[in-house]
Amino acid sequence: MNQDVKIYVRLISYLKQYWGIALLVLVGFAINAATEVSVAKLLKFIIDAIQSGNRSELNWFPALIVLLIFFRGFGLFMGGYFTAVISRSLVFSIRQEVYAKLLRLPSQYYLDNSSGHITAKIMYNVEQVTAASSESLQTIVKDGLITVGLLGYLFYSNWKLTLCIFIVLPFIGFLVRKASKRMRKLSIQVQDTMGDVNHVVQESVNGQAIVKSFSGEASEQKRFYNSSQENLKRGLKMVVVQNLNSPLVQLVMAIAMSVIVWLALRPEILGDTSAGEFVAYITAAGLLAKPVKSLTDVNEKLQRGMAAAYSVFELLDLPEEENTGTQTPKLQGHIRFDHVDLTYQDGTHAIQDFTLNIQSGQTVALVGRSGAGKSSLVNLLVRFQEASKGQIYLDEIAIRDIELKCLRTQVAMVNQQVVLFNRTIRENIAYGQLEGATDEEIIAAAKAAYAHDFIMALPEGYNTQLGAQGLSLSGGQRQRLAIARAILKRAPILILDEATSALDNESEYFIQKAFDEAIQDQNRTTIVIAHRLSTIENADIIVVMDKGRIIEQGTHAELLAQHGAYYQLHQRNFEE
Numbered sequence: 001m002n003q004d005v006k007i008y009v010r011l012i013s014y015l016k017q018y019w020g021i022a023l024l025v026l027v028g029f030a031i032n033a034a035t036e037v038s039v040a041k042l043l044k045f046i047i048d049a050i051q052s053g054n055r056s057e058l059n060w061f062p063a064l065i066v067l068l069i070f071f072r073g074f075g076l077f078m079g080g081y082f083t084a085v086i087s088r089s090l091v092f093s094i095r096q097e098v099y100a101k102l103l104r105l106p107s108q109y110y111l112d113n114s115s116g117h118i119t120a121k122i123m124y125n126v127e128q129v130t131a132a133s134s135e136s137l138q139t140i141v142k143d144g145l146i147t148v149g150l151l152g153y154l155f156y157s158n159w160k161l162t163l164c165i166f167i168v169l170p171f172i173g174f175l176v177r178k179a180s181k182r183m184r185k186l187s188i189q190v191q192d193t194m195g196d197v198n199h200v201v202q203e204s205v206n207g208q209a210i211v212k213s214f215s216g217e218a219s220e221q222k223r224f225y226n227s228s229q230e231n232l233k234r235g236l237k238m239v240v241v242q243n244l245n246s247p248l249v250q251l252v253m254a255i256a257m258s259v260i261v262w263l264a265l266r267p268e269i270l271g272d273t274s275a276g277e278f279v280a281y282i283t284a285a286g287l288l289a290k291p292v293k294s295l296t297d298v299n300e301k302l303q304r305g306m307a308a309a310y311s312v313f314e315l316l317d318l319p320e321e322e323n324t325g326t327q328t329p330k331l332q333g334h335i336r337f338d339h340v341d342l343t344y345q346d347g348t349h350a351i352q353d354f355t356l357n358i359q360s361g362q363t364v365a366l367v368g369r370s371g372a373g374k375s376s377l378v379n380l381l382v383r384f385q386e387a388s389k390g391q392i393y394l395d396e397i398a399i400r401d402i403e404l405k406c407l408r409t410q411v412a413m414v415n416q417q418v419v420l421f422n423r424t425i426r427e428n429i430a431y432g433q434l435e436g437a438t439d440e441e442i443i444a445a446a447k448a449a450y451a452h453d454f455i456m457a458l459p460e461g462y463n464t465q466l467g468a469q470g471l472s473l474s475g476g477q478r479q480r481l482a483i484a485r486a487i488l489k490r491a492p493i494l495i496l497d498e499a500t501s502a503l504d505n506e507s508e509y510f511i512q513k514a515f516d517e518a519i520q521d522q523n524r525t526t527i528v529i530a531h532r533l534s535t536i537e538n539a540d541i542i543v544v545m546d547k548g549r550i551i552e553q554g555t556h557a558e559l560l561a562q563h564g565a566y567y568q569l570h571q572r573n574f575e576e
Contacts, residue, residue: 004306011129011309014094015137018086025086026141028078033145035072036287037153042068044280083138087130095126098312104320107384108345116199121315124194128187128308131301139298143291150284150291157281164260165288171252172292176299179245183300186238187307193231200224242300249296253289260285322386323404331410332395333360333492333525335381340390342376342548350376352548354390358541360492361523365536367569368545374529375416376548378495381527382411394493409433412491416529418482420473425455426462429484437488449484451477494526542566 015022046061099122110118154162204211204220211220261282335358342351350373358364366374379385380392383404392399399407420428429445430437437445442462446452454477458464466472473481486494530536537556544552544559544566552559552566559566 007306007309007313010313011305012137014090015086018089021082021086024082025079025138028075028080028082029138029142029145031071031075032079032142033075033149035068035075036146036291037149037284038068039287040150040153040280040284043283044276047276047279079138079142083135087135091126091130094129094312095122098122098126098315101316101318101320105318106321107379109318114195114199114202116197116202117195119202120191120195120198121311124198125191125308125311128191129305129312131305131308136298136301136305139294139301143294143298146291147288147295150288153284154281154288157277157284161260161263161281164263165256165285167256172249172296175245175248175252176296179241180299180303182241183238183303184307186234186241187304188310189234190231190238190304191307191311193227193234196227197224197231200227238300238304242297245296245299250289250293253292257285257289321383321404322400325399325401325403325407327397327401328403328406329395329397331492333523334358334393334395335493335525335527336393336396337377338391338393340380340392341388342373342380342385343388350548351380351387354548354550356543356550356553358525358527360395360525362540363526363528363538365528365530365539365542366545367530367536367542367566369569372545373548374545375497377545378413378497378527378529381493381495382408382413410491411493411495412486412489413495414479414482414486414497416497418475418478420466420478420481422465422467424460424463424465425458425481428466428481429462429488431485434485434488441488442484445484445488446481448487449480451480451484454480492524494524496526496528496530544569 042064045064102118102122151162151165154165200220200223204224211217335356337354337356340351340354341349343349352373354373354377356364366377368374376385380387381399383399394402394407421431426439426442427435429442439462443452446455446462455462455464483496486496528536528539536542539556541553542556542559543550544564546565552562552564554562560570
């Protein structure tokens, strides 16, 4: 329970900045609560006027009804509107915070969690958080003020009778507590199953070509049905708990009310109470049922929102990428691996005792079978992963001592999986830190990557809008755009992770030529992971890897002469 209080206090702290608007909410619902109590007073006024035959007072009756309804509507609108302002602003600010956090989380988080569950947190769970904050507070304030107002009037009218209501409060508390535990558990399950639904949809959308080509529509429909069915079951269970809880609370309230009415009709209790006062008292007591029901129902919102708050705050509290580096050097491209190990959380040794010295301006090719640790090694250079042992030095500065953004702005990387955004070709090439690049620079980079000609053949040239992931382009075209982006970065270290694997021989020839010129012109250190002879035969050093270790290194000619592992790989895999 202590943890719940901490989470709720943290959640409410987000509302501090809206205290001015919250005052308007309070005023609006106070006006509304006053009209509820005024209903009982108005009945007393009418009945007493009828009994006394006071015509002048009865003439006020129509005007008083109109005034009452007007102020009730005004109070409800004022409270409801400003609550919505707080609610939507809260979703906006928490969603911004969650998204900013996602951008700062280490790569491991994205390996451990599916994109469907991650997007469910930012889209669905954040939305649900408002149920525990602004929405539940609206009900608590609105119906709480009505309840307090009505109880105050009842105490003022007959305090002895009113005490009967308090006898049933422990029973109501017990019912609400039992329902709370059940609804919290179901809320967490609903959010989890919503992540499953989201995950299935994203996989089907991203892999629609595979789904269609392998006739997987029925299979995907079944997966979506099963995930949705689980979500539906949990949601309906919540509805059952909620809709059982309210009638039970109302039944307890009805028992209390019947006792009050029975006692009130006793002459010794009624005493000299007027008919108007009696009707007003019974009316006020009867009006209590609705706000008490609403206050009971708020428990469902509260539990749903609290479950979402746990999930959101858990994400916000995750450790971010370590950025303890303070140095911001202008790198020359000298890289030294000193007995580096990389072990994954599952115990897999990706890199083992790796030592290599790469001079500034050299081109180094990494070769080896799939799973040899080549991609893991280059991921260490941009600190997508951290070395378990050993150290990496850039220009003889420990990589951990270099400020993270400074490091990444000086390493250009073309990944195995090309990522293009749903923007124009110009924006895809001049992305992020490159946004200020001129048209001339963008075109020069595209020409160097042999992309300019096919870009100009598109309907709007560099202003052509790419769809999601740029799937309207061929694999080779997409890869060339990624290479153009890397060239435009003009970084002292260039990493090509199988960057030419999707290109035809002609495209690869021109790109290789462009890279050779770029390396010579800018003294750039290049690390290449490639499966093609033309990409690696001119490398200064070829490093043959197996199970995360270096088993051979040297030039193309030297390694062929050794008739070792490289020679065998060359014979098997590098023949053109």
